[in-house]
Amino acid sequence: MVAGANTPLTVDLTGYKVAISAGANGIGKVMADSFIHCGATVFISDIDAAAVAACGHPGMVADAGDAAHCEAFVDAAVKQLGGLDVLVNNAGIAGPTAPVEHVTPEELEATLRIDLASMFATSRRAIPVLRAAGGGAIINLSSAAGRFGFPLRAPYAAAKWGVVGFTKSLSIELGRDGIRVNAILPGPVDGPRIRAVIKAKAAAASISENEMTERTVATTSLKCFVTQQDIANMALYLASPFGATISGQAISVDADMQTTM
Numbered sequence: 001m002v003a004g005a006n007t008p009l010t011v012d013l014t015g016y017k018v019a020i021s022a023g024a025n026g027i028g029k030v031m032a033d034s035f036i037h038c039g040a041t042v043f044i045s046d047i048d049a050a051a052v053a054a055c056g057h058p059g060m061v062a063d064a065g066d067a068a069h070c071e072a073f074v075d076a077a078v079k080q081l082g083g084l085d086v087l088v089n090n091a092g093i094a095g096p097t098a099p100v101e102h103v104t105p106e107e108l109e110a111t112l113r114i115d116l117a118s119m120f121a122t123s124r125r126a127i128p129v130l131r132a133a134g135g136g137a138i139i140n141l142s143s144a145a146g147r148f149g150f151p152l153r154a155p156y157a158a159a160k161w162g163v164v165g166f167t168k169s170l171s172i173e174l175g176r177d178g179i180r181v182n183a184i185l186p187g188p189v190d191g192p193r194i195r196a197v198i199k200a201k202a203a204a205a206s207i208s209e210n211e212m213t214e215r216t217v218a219t220t221s222l223k224c225f226v227t228q229q230d231i232a233n234m235a236l237y238l239a240s241p242f243g244a245t246i247s248g249q250a251i252s253v254d255a256d257m258q259t260t261m
Contacts, residue, residue, distance in 0.1 A: 004227040004255075011240045014039030017084050018239070019077035021064060021122060022091035024051035026191055027141070030228040031088060031235050032057050038236060043077035045069075045091075064091035065114045070121035078129050085133060086239045087126045089119040089140045094193060095156040097200035108155045115159035119166060127174065135178025137239045140167050141231075142183040144254045152204055153197075160185075164250045171248030180247035182238050187254020188216050190225040220255035 018035045022028040023044025032042045032055070044059035046052050052059050060076050062069040078084050095111035096103050119140050130136035145153060146160035164183050171181035188194050194216075202212035217223055234253050237243050 004230040008034035009233040016040035017081035018086040020088040024055040028090040031232040034232040045073040064118040067121040074125035111155035116162040144187045187257040222255035
């Protein structure tokens with residue numbers, strides 16, 4: 001049920017300076033590895049201290065839910081890398097899986113703060129640096145939930161729709177500065193996060209995890225999950241000269257997802 005890329009896109013990013021939030025695990029780790037494979041230098045943040053220590057990339061422990069941590073991450077990246085060309089806003093959480101009436105205000109606030117407000121904080125700090133460099137790229141991770149309704153995941157969907165609006169607005173603001181801003185909308189990406197979501201949704205629907213997996217895959221025309229490398233490859237493309245005239249876009253990498261479950 002998994003199709004897609006397993007190796008990084010071949011593109012020359014020698015000399016690029018890249019900051020990636022939540023870059024020690026999952027999609028962020030694959031992105032960091034891929035940018036380095038293409039010649040870039042990378043600085044990552046992650047809330048998981050053990051993962052930061054083990055990932056093999058320069059980085060720092062930071063909580064995306066804390067605006068001061070987000071700003072400190074950008075400052076540290078600029079200092080470590082000697083500048084900045086690409087900011088990848090990858091940090092996010094799944095949020096609660098429950099009907100809206102069972103979601104607490106605290107759960108909603110935490111999801112919006114980590115999945116949306118963190119991007120505002122990092123971008124706000126990075127923009128003057130990118131502008132001074134003569135341009136660059138900001139890549140925000142949204143989701144298929146950012147273009148569909150997503151029952152039982154309303155806080156997450158609200159945040160990811162917000163990411164798309166933030167991306168489009170920022171691209172218009174920054175176009176004159178040569179700063180391109182795009183959002184990637186992953187569909188069902190194979191890995192621990194989607195498995196946890198499937199488990200929670202299966203429990204809520206009183207069905208097996210296997211049945212919920214089948215239902216999830218059935219929402220795509222390609223009948224498969226995508227890989228973390230597929231998402232990383234889109235980030236490489238958008239950051240590279242091949243993406244030089246792509247800005248303000250919400251780009252789905254989702255095996256042609258038609259709806260959400």
